[in-house]
Amino acid sequence: MTQSWLERCRDDRSVVLIEVGESRSAYEEGHLPGAVAIDVAELTDPVRNDPLDQQAFERLMAYTGISPRHTVVLYSGGDSRYAAYACWIFRLYGHADVRLLDGGRKRWELAGRPLVTDVPVRPRTLYEALPRRGSMLAGRDIVLGGKARLVDVRSPREFTGQLVAPAHLARQYSRGGHIPGAINLPWSIPIKSDGTVRPGEELRRRYAAALSEPGQETIVYGLDAATAAHTVFILRQLLGIPDVSLYHGSWGEYASLAGAPVESGGRPYPSSKRVVRYGEAAPAGEQYRRLKEPTRKAYR
16 A cells, blocks of 8 residues: 555545554654554453454454444554554454555655644444454464474574574573474565565565465464564565465464474575584585574674
């Protein structure tokens, strides 16, 4: 969804614009004209670390003033991961027309467009959602089954196990590495410096590994569900890969499972050479590069 389209539809009452963020503080300081706010935490069950259930989604939509007939346009601040997660939730419950604003607030501000502080008041609605689309959600049993193609959207250093998680989150995660057999496609691959998504041909080139075996079930996971949902959006909506689901528990859940296998090293994006960790024997006849820990600083 382009920002010029949004400007043309500013007075269209069938379109609802929603800012999705970690909190409402940024929204309160300034947001796109006509936008209402949803906190990303409102979309998740805080106890089960699962998407909010159908009844909770219906209540949130009714309170926000959204009906199933509305065209919903979602955006976030610096990047679109929270908007992409919200988009995934809307699709999970069958909302017919939900879109992402390309570039979000970052691109809006770079173009010199105005921000406002007034909060629109929308009348409450009666929202009836469809049952969850099970094909969009993969549980831990399916991930452990080992039959699907797994896409890890964390950074290359997290994928190889050099880094457990970003420093401010490291205490929340018990170990590094990746799920055996996963390929590494960092969620930030498609995002340009202005926050917009790269053109289609460039996306297909960068996501070649995920497009190599058409028809295979693909499960995406990340450090959290929001980053994974961004890649699900790219694969399903922009590249047309139909059989893509989200492992909502993502790395936080998997790494905490007792006995769940974890690999380190591997082939991080964008290298085609396997990373061999310090002290590990190199496979005979295979291209590799040896990491000299802890001084190796590639793939920051």
